[in-house]
Amino acid sequence: MNTSIQAEQEITYREAVREAICEAMQKDERVLLMGEDVGRYGGCFAVSKGLLEEFGPNRIIDTPLSESSFVGTGIGMALGGMRPIIEIMTVNFSLLAADQILNTAATYLHMSGGLFNVPVVIRMATGGGKQLAAQHSHSLEGWYAHIPGIKVLTPATIEDARGMLWTALMDPDPVLVFENSSLYNMKGKLSAGTGQVDIDRACVRRQGKDVTIITYGICLFKSLDAATTLAAEGIETEVIDLRTLRPLDDETFLTSIAKTHQAIIVDEGWRSGGISAEISARIMEKVFYELDAPVQRICGAEVPMPYAKHLEEAALPQVDDIITTVKEMVRKNG
């Protein structure tokens, strides 16, 4: 009997997040989960189903629809010695709490001259693809990555969904975790005992010599699918999962570009002023002379997310877009 196979379990991204929350609550009494419908309803994406029964209402706390106040309360709890996990249903709703995230969580340590750090973790769903239209589907994590004082995590893999939370909770500063809502049902293998992972390094998810694809979140899987198709045609892409948008680990993608000399950024977020623009700028600043071709970006179309399926698909980066762009690059530049 192969013990390593036995130790591996197949779970969904949703279950991985739930396990991570469970483990954190078991390990540390200061940890609690607070947000809209996290308790009796079980979480709007069913992430926290069953946790109220297991941990009780003092640690799984349903809140009123008061994003600004329950995020601010979470910040206050963190200042007061707790380790709260605050869940916001979607990134669009997080804008109601943007004041607390930017003006309080991100500033407190600095404006108090180092006296008060804010160890809060704020999780939220992000991204489109579920026909939820223009007020539930955006990808604003790149926007949050603009803000010094917070960390911005974008776990794509099951392992990261499982392992990033504990590291985030042990971080002395505010950490935002963006879970792409289309990933919750994704299944994958996870070794038993998979523990915490680092939250400050990008990761090469596929090795390749021809073109570097820099991406994160759900676009990682679209990029990996594209890479498989391209490999069948003899084009070897290197796929980099950023994992964390702030602090941005540029060393990993710069090193890759020094090898491939061509780079594409794939991001569900809007192109103008987005994280893709930042990555592109860093490439220009640091490895311009390594490039054989201009950096290309495949981003979300600059529209509020439409409802109709065909329009939503057209608004989001798709596998075919990646394949076409890579092929075009290789055709032009060899």
Add this chain to the structure above:
Amino acid sequence: MNTKSTSKKAAAMIDRAHARHLLYQMLKIRRFEEKCVELYSAMKIRGFMHLYIGEEAVAVGIIDALKPEDAVVATYREHGHALARGVSAGSIMAEMYGKQEGCSRGRGGSMHLFDKKTRFYGGNAIVGGGLPLAAGLAMADKLQGKQCVVCCFFGEGAVAEGEFHESMNLAALWHLPVLFVCENNLYAMGTALKLSESVTDIAQKAAGYGIKSESVDGMDVLATQSAAEKAVAYVRSGKGPYFLECRTYRFRAHSMFDPELYRTKEEVQEWKKRDPILIFVQCLKDRKFISDKDMDELDKKIDAEIKDAVAFAEAGTYEPVEDLTRFVYS
């Protein structure tokens, strides 16, 4: 509200040393801020600076009722609260000088005074932003089984913010140990209460959330102190939040950039007749708690303290520019 009887009763209860201490604190805040104005004109202090002159009885009366383990969340008009809470005048002055010996290392300035030792959580300059924070601190204390009170100051302008209503609801819903203190000075910067609120009785708004609430004459330090004692005892006993509206008045402009076009000089003069310090001095003299000689001594003591604070700030040093990005992350 019968502020007169509250005050008389309170005056009868208080002992001489305690009364003198309250006066000392109010006078110290007044003199400290008068010095700040001078230093602002001399360009030693820059940025926004909001003076508390006229409102001293509120911070002094309320904070007097707190214990050292309690927490304070204040606004951007918080010099008085920081001083009353025991943050050193020197470290506050140095902060306004932008020196690294300042209570926030010169990173915060007048609007962002912080102190760990006294659990002084700022210095919050987004109106209403401190309220959820106070709720969170209270919840943390409660979950950790501490018998602490979180005292949250805010102006009546905050009452128009959504965060006020959200926080009232949360604090009441979860029975949080917060003492909400609304410093109603009648103007949200330049907009009068009656022009910004459909219901101007602020205590009534808290009552609407099921929070025990009361209005008090915020120009009367004894009335304020006595109301605070009662409120703090209520909160500490675990009965939930308490809301105190302190009716007060700002004698000076909103900030250093305010020509005060929105109120008349006569109105200001009328309120100055109720100067909390003048009234209290008279009260103490009537009760023979203080003599002219005592007053001279008190003045001298405070002058010396302010002088020391300025000297401390002057002697302070600037943080090296190389340290600019420190404290963004721990």
